Amino acid sequence: MSGGRTKVADVDRSLYDFTKSEEGYERYEDGLTPDIVRSISAKKEEPEWMLEMRLRALDLYHGRDMATNWGPSIAGLDLDHISTYVSPKTKQAKDWNDVPKDIKDTFERLGIPEAERESLAGVGAQYDSEIVYHNMREEVAKQGVIYTTIEDALHDPTWEPVVHEYFGTLIPPTDHKFAALHYAVWSGGSFVYVPEGVTLDYPLQSYFRLNAQGAGQFEHTLIIVEPGADLHFIEGCSAPKYYEANLHAGAVELFVKDGARLRYSTIENWSKNMYNLNTKRATIGTDSKMEWVSGSFGSHVSYLYPTTILAGDRGSCEFTGITFAGATQDLDTGCKVILNGADTTASVNTKSISKDGGVNTFRSSVVVGRHADRARCTVSCQSLMLDNISRSDTIPAMDVRNSTAQVGHEATIGRISDDTVLYLMSRGCSEAEARTLVVNGFANPVSKELPMEYAVEMNNLIKLEMEGAIG
């Protein structure tokens, strides 16, 4: 058996790889021009400051280059062949029955309404560039929680100043080239405001589906958790497979105030023609807590590093992530942690699995500032290689500027041992079942952090990725 290798067949992604006709959709011409940016802004009837921000970001985008000394190639991404705005001809619905049939069918196949009925405080669903459905439980609304689109918040005199105050401050358009692109053409996403002291017993969820071919999705998520409040936000993403490149360049800005807690769970399951250049960042205050649970399964190329800035004293951050790279995938994922407050703590645990020629890169940075007295941070990264045509790299960086801080890092790369597989086979498993069992066990620390339906989805994805014949 030692000479044999697991040959994994193409993944059956029929659950995700179905497409719907774009007939009747509003689709802006491919490319990126000031006129397109103005059209998006005009369509949304935005305040003047937002248009100015978009145009400034467009200039930044054209003036910036990608770094050439690190990261996967995005040479296959040509913005001249990407439409930055595609919208189904429908208005945002609050009642599921008002959602157009084909879109409703899409989300039902993905299990979104079911999830809402079971255990969610509110649901948002974005289809291509626009939110098509948004709803929240009445009792949650009564607590003063706001869960709406950024567009709707901008049209509300109460919330427009709040959006203006926070939008684009944590991830500025100057952050990197695709942050600039995001601010030029953003559309859709969520605005969440949790008032002081409010605890949501159920999570809020947004699901993003990019159906259009040769298109981009640029949703913006802005969440403000006021002091002492508590929120679990879930984000899911998927897209069908095309042979043309699609682009996802969203932005997630999370403001977690003193004594507050936010858990942000994501399963990114983009199709393998997707360039996923997403930016997520949280800043947390004194005695507050940020928890990330992140699963990256799809996309052709990913650049994804959720960032946490521990600005206040005694803040804490946990990052739990898993990345699965298969054929044609080059996934550069990880996280960044910046500890600036005293007695702050951070814990990073990641897993990655590479198979079938897939490339996984775990990239992280831990920065401990001068004033972060007694800060503690541990980073643990484990990588599993399932064949000898795949690749797994681990590239962490640490910058420690406080003499009382303690920072630890450990990483291991290896494969499933033949002894383990033999043992399981001696108990009646086939070789494929044995390997799947081991991979599921490897991923278990991540899946147990996810809500039940997402854990099921993740395990299903692993099963899909692992199924195949032994060669």
Added chain:
Amino acid sequence: MSTESIQTPMADTVTLGRVNQPPAQTWNRLHVNDITLTVPKISRKGDVYFALPQLFSKVETGMGEKVTAWVTSQAADARYVEVPAHTVREEPVVIAVDADKGEVVDTGVMVREGATATIVVAVTGTSDKPSTSASLLRVIAESGAHVSVIEVIGATDAQQHLESVGIHADDDARIDVRQYALGGGTVAVGFAADLAGRRARVDLNTRYLASGHETLDINHVVRQRGRDTRAQISESGVLDGSAKKSLRATIDLIHGGRGSKGSEAETVLVIGDNVVNKTMPVILCDEDDVAGNHGATIGSVSPEQIAYLEDRGLSRREAEQLFVRALFEDAIIHSPEKRSHEAAVRRAEAVLGADVAHDFDEGVSPVLDEEA
């Protein structure tokens, strides 16, 4: 070799950019990917010096091609040493670098099949005048060769030193390396080992001290190309004052190197309040039947440990200095000949005072062969 990156800000210096660059890099805004050095440039146009055999140009070095090009253009005659097959060279190959004179030396050592050799690089500085010195050492270890390399860098706060090493190891070659970076205003250390042969092995042990306003920049790269190779990298050091240290350590498990194992671990003790400590431990893995791991621990002496020692009459500073003393003791113990021993003792005198240094000299020094 490219000279495009060599710019000339002043007539007598050149700026070497992207030095000590690891094979895989990360966010440039962290300023951890490389170091930029300004070095003197002596025109040797028209002079003809002894150069190493062409074979050595294929040996990858830790600091990279720009430093190799600069050293070979600045050093006078390169020194070539060959250790015959199946022999044991008793006396070490000593590369003595006088930092006060700004010496730049280029050395190539061919250790033939089954031979054994020890190579010592000793960098000694006592002057408070600025200078730049450099040593470029390239080693080819043929099948079954056993090579020990001991580097002791004891420059002063005013001095800059570049220390670049490249080693190619064939089947069953064994490489033991001990690096002691004990001081210098700016010290850049690069080490690259290509474990090309089956069962080739490298054990790299680096210990360092950076204090005051010193800058220490280290780049370690081990390519595990052959089957069943082993790499064991251990770095530990003490950072004091406003020292700046960057360490990049890469284990590259190359496709085809089945059965190989690589391990890297760094332990850093931070005792200065204004230290900048950057670490980038990298594993690159292009093969499944391998094992790679790395770890880094960065911290200070814990309050509990300090309290324990204070109860026994040691101040915090005295307790922390015990770690520094241990580092110098280790360097002196492992210095196998006079020049490296002197480099370590001179530096210990500058850091810990003459009394302590002479205690080491009497208490822990090995018996040295004066002829060595």
